[in-house]
Structure formats: structure tokens, C-alpha cells
Amino acid sequence: GDELSPERIERDKLAIEGLGWFRLVTSAFQRMGNEARVVFVVTEWPRVNQFEITGSTIFRQDQIDAVTKTRAEQVFNVVNFEADLNAISKL
Numbered sequence: 001g002d003e004l005s006p007e008r009i010e011r012d013k014l015a016i017e018g019l020g021w022f023r024l025v026t027s028a029f030q031r032m033g034n035e036a037r038v039v040f041v042v043t044e045w046p047r048v049n050q051f052e053i054t055g056s057t058i059f060r061q062d063q064i065d066a067v068t069k070t071r072a073e074q075v076f077n078v079v080n081f082e083a084d085l086n087a088i089s090k091l
Helices: 006-017 061-067 078-090
Strands: 022-032 035-044
Touching: 006 022, 006 035, 061 078
Parallel strands: none
Antiparallel strands: 022 035
8 A cells, every 4th residue: 555666665675684584585566557566575594403502611501592592493583693692792
């Protein structure tokens, strides 16, 4: 129902990318008479097989797990991973 504009499509594309779940986001639009439909095609990051922090003699794995969001068997999320890096640095 919104007006189609390149700026709006780019803003929406960046918002989808900002969620962190997708390594690739592309857009296309289809004209239908006086209307158009915008379609965003996304490619998810792969699933995390294993997430392990090693080498710490100060913190136990459960303490590290408590401050991180990345988990095995979940789709990788780049936003969560960046937050995890910051959380581990603060820990």
C-alpha cells in the first residue's frame, strides 16, 4: 500500500539485513497494472554446528554461555555474534 521508491526499498533492505539472520538480501519488484509488489529474497547464514570458547582459565564455560547468544544448532546471527564478542571482552 506504500508508494514505491528506490529509497524505500533500500531502507527496507537495510532493515532486513540489520536483523543479522541473512548473509544476502536482494530485492525485486513485479508490476501488476498500477501497482507493484516488492519481493525480498534472503539467504540465511548457515546453522552453527558448534560454538565453543577455549583457552580461558578464569571463566567457566557456563559463565561464558550466560553472556552469549550464539548457540549450536541455531542459524548464525551476525548481530548476536558481534554482541557476543563485546560481552566476552567485557567479561
